[in-house]
Amino acid sequence: MRRAVTPLLAVTVALVLADSAVVTLALPDILQNLDASVGQVAWVLIAYNLVLGLAAVPAAMAFGRAEPRLFSAAGIAVFAGASAWCAVAGSIEVLVAARCIQALGGALALVGCLEQLVAARGERRGVATWVTAGVIGTAAGPVAGGLLTQAISWQAIFVVQVPFAALAVPAALAARATTAPAPSADRHRPAVRANLTLALMSAALTAALFLLVLLLVEGWGRSPATAAVTVSVVAVAAVAAPWLARAFRPPADVEVAVGCFLVAGGLAGLALLPSSNLAWTVAPQVLVGLGLGLTVDRLTSQAMRLRLPRATHAGWTISARHLGVVVGLAILTPVFTGDLRDAQEPAQQAVTALVIDAPLDPQDKIAVAKALGRALADERGQVPDLAPAFASLDVAAADRPALARLERDLDDQLERAANRAFRDSFLIGAGLALAALLTLVRPGRRRPR
Amino acid sequence: MSGQVSQVRRWIGLPVVAVVLVVATITVQLTHGGGTYEPLRPADACVERSVTSRATGIDGLTERLVLIGLDEAACTLRTSREALTLQLARQSGDPTTKQVDALREGLLSAVARMKADGSLPKASALVDEVLDSADLNGLLERIIRALPDSVIDRALSTDDVLVRTIDDLDVRALLDDLDDPSALDGRVEKAVTQAVKDSLEARLRDLV
Numbered sequence: 107m108r109r110a111v112t113p114l115l116a117v118t119v120a121l122v123l124a125d126s127a128v129v130t131l132a133l134p135d136i137l138q139n140l141d142a143s144v145g146q147v148a149w150v151l152i153a154y155n156l157v158l159g160l161a162a163v164p165a166a167m168a169f170g171r172a173e174p175r176l177f178s179a180a181g182i183a184v185f186a187g188a189s190a191w192c193a194v195a196g197s198i199e200v201l202v203a204a205r206c207i208q209a210l211g212g213a214l215a216l217v218g219c220l221e222q223l224v225a226a227r228g229e230r231r232g233v234a235t236w237v238t239a240g241v242i243g244t245a246a247g248p249v250a251g252g253l254l255t256q257a258i259s260w261q262a263i264f265v266v267q268v269p270f271a272a273l274a275v276p277a278a279l280a281a282r283a284t285t286a287p288a289p290s291a292d293r294h295r296p297a298v299r300a301n302l303t304l305a306l307m308s309a310a311l312t313a314a315l316f317l318l319v320l321l322l323v324e325g326w327g328r329s330p331a332t333a334a335v336t337v338s339v340v341a342v343a344a345v346a347a348p349w350l351a352r353a354f355r356p357p358a359d360v361e362v363a364v365g366c367f368l369v370a371g372g373l374a375g376l377a378l379l380p381s382s383n384l385a386w387t388v389a390p391q392v393l394v395g396l397g398l399g400l401t402v403d404r405l406t407s408q409a410m411r412l413r414l415p416r417a418t419h420a421g422w423t424i425s426a427r428h429l430g431v432v433v434g435l436a437i438l439t440p441v442f443t444g445d446l447r448d449a450q451e452p453a454q455q456a457v458t459a460l461v462i463d464a465p466l467d468p469q470d471k472i473a474v475a476k477a478l479g480r481a482l483a484d485e486r487g488q489v490p491d492l493a494p495a496f497a498s499l500d501v502a503a504a505d506r507p508a509l510a511r512l513e514r515d516l517d518d519q520l521e522r523a524a525n526r527a528f529r530d531s532f533l534i535g536a537g538l539a540l541a542a543l544l545t546l547v548r549p550g551r552r553r554p555r
Numbered sequence: 556m557s558g559q560v561s562q563v564r565r566w567i568g569l570p571v572v573a574v575v576l577v578v579a580t581i582t583v584q585l586t587h588g589g590g591t592y593e594p595l596r597p598a599d600a601c602v603e604r605s606v607t608s609r610a611t612g613i614d615g616l617t618e619r620l621v622l623i624g625l626d627e628a629a630c631t632l633r634t635s636r637e638a639l640t641l642q643l644a645r646q647s648g649d650p651t652t653k654q655v656d657a658l659r660e661g662l663l664s665a666v667a668r669m670k671a672d673g674s675l676p677k678a679s680a681l682v683d684e685v686l687d688s689a690d691l692n693g694l695l696e697r698i699i700r701a702l703p704d705s706v707i708d709r710a711l712s713t714d715d716v717l718v719r720t721i722d723d724l725d726v727r728a729l730l731d732d733l734d735d736p737s738a739l740d741g742r743v744e745k746a747v748t749q750a751v752k753d754s755l756e757a758r759l760r761d762l763v
Contacts, residue, residue, distance in 0.1 A: 449594075462640070
């Protein structure tokens with residue numbers, strides 16, 4: 107069992123942090139399955155990150171007063187139980203409540219796992235394992251969630267977490283004993299600058315992952331699996347980023363500044379896509395992934411390095427990251443939902459123009475217009491799927507190629523409208539990454555004369 | 556010296572690579588239309604555009620008239636053809652007087668424009684199709700069909716019939732009937748028949 111302790115604890119850390127964004131690709135399915143609105147479904151993400159962000163520091167402080175192994179095991183058990191509850195939630199309200207409990211358990215588990223990893227692997231390697239597991243979880247979360255949603259269902263995302271977490275409970279109890287630091291040992295103040303940069307970068311990265319998957323699934327009508335494979339570029343680039351850094355061995359601040367700049371550039375690239383061809387998203391995603399890989403673990407390490415108690419400072423980094431995600435969602439959700447609403451009129455006008463000018467008989471045009479009218483009436487604030495409307499039409503065989511071309515052209519218009527609707531949000535995300543870059547600028551010190 | 560080079564490389568190597576990557580990505584995207592990947596903007600309704608129809612005969616003529624008329628009406632109402640179409644389609648109540656007047660004027664302008672550019676067919680080209688759908692006495696129908704085209708074209712001018720039809724049409728009722736093709740056809744047919752009669756009477760009065 108002892109041999110399995112470190113991997114299981116690392117997997118728990120990855121799961122807890124992956125949960126921050128794991129449901130991103132499942133949101134459209136959850137929206138339909140639980141009959142929720144776009145605003146409500148965003149709370150499945152917001153609630154988890156908000157509770158994790160708020161609970162991390164108090165959990166770290168409470169760690170000093172508890173028996174460490176029990177503390178970790180209890181946190182992981184709560185996380186596992188709440189994951190199971192998420193899987194069986196029958197309404198959006200229950201799902202959001204279960205996500206809050208899941209985050210609470212996750213906060214306890216993260217703090218406990220850190221101390222247990224340090225006890226098992228030593229200070230440097232233990233912290234490095236904890237940080238790396240977190241980065242991998244954050245980057246891989248949306249990919250895993252998308253694949254599970256496509257292959258099975260959104261509930262599967264939560265079901266698969268239960269056995270891993272359940273196995274980690276005995277692992278936590280069997281781990282090497284660790285002594286919790288005394289409550290009075292808080293000798294260092296939080297690393298404000300590193301945590302602030304981390305928060306802003308988390309907000310920007312939320313823009314990249316959350317908005318990109320929504321654009322792919324909701325805007326461009328791609329399947330969750332396609333979207334998952336597409337956004338895996340970010341995770342792959344994030345893993346490759348340390349090699350890039352090792353090639354130049356820049357000072358830590360330069361590495362973080364470059365990471366912020368790359369994320370800003372990648373988000374600007376996503377705002378300026380020339381078409382809905384998935385290939386165009388690759389280069390901007392590589393930039394975002396490299397930026398993620400250069401910043402998050404470096405900033406987390408900076409915020410924790412030589413600061414005691416370690417658990418409290420780890421708590422601050424968790425808090426910064428997840429409150430950053432909440433800030434990102436709080437800024438971006440109203441912007442892109444508003445933009446999506448505003449995009450409806452130009453999209454409908456473009457659709458109308460194409461139908462009017464289509465090389466079809468007038469009666470066929472009227473039939474198309476009626477079918478589209480019904481599809482647009484059912485859209486509920488989402489980008490409509492026109493395929494059923496076209497499938498319901500009965501036209502002469504000679505007119506089918508023109509009808510098929512019209513359907514393609516209309517889909518293209520909807521993709522254009524969705525792309526335009528997401529542009530401002532991506533640019534705001536780029537602005538958040540540049541704001542993170544600004545936090546690194548240290549005011550010059552004047553020499554006394 | 557090599558130490559200095561190494562120091563410079565440490566400080567500016569990664570930033571230079573980052574700038575190159577970002578600039579290259581955005582430049583390639585912009586040169587391929589990034590930033591302009593947006594929905595089609597509706598054309599200015601006041602700028603004349605060519606209108607074609609895949610349909611022939613009366614259906615084709617009607618479609619071209621409606622499309623030009625819609626453009627003219629949208630121009631009068633200072634909106635786009637698409638926005639006006641959507642307004643009329645979504646409207647739960649009656650269209651406004653302004654919209655009705657603009658549509659009628661638009662259709663009349665369409666007739667004038669088609670007459671001016673020679674795209675209005677002669678009455679003889681439409682008469683067989685009209686007779687097919689008209690509920691006329693068999694003998695009368697055969698007599699009309701036997702008339703030479705030149706006689707029909709001298710007796711009836713398409714633009715006159717169309718203008719009279721548009722004047723007679725109840726545009727509000729027509730918009731109400733858009734979902735009911737048979738009611739729509741009946742209403743248009745009645746107006747066309749009346750317009751043909753009025754046009755013939757006027758022609759006879761002129762001859763007398």
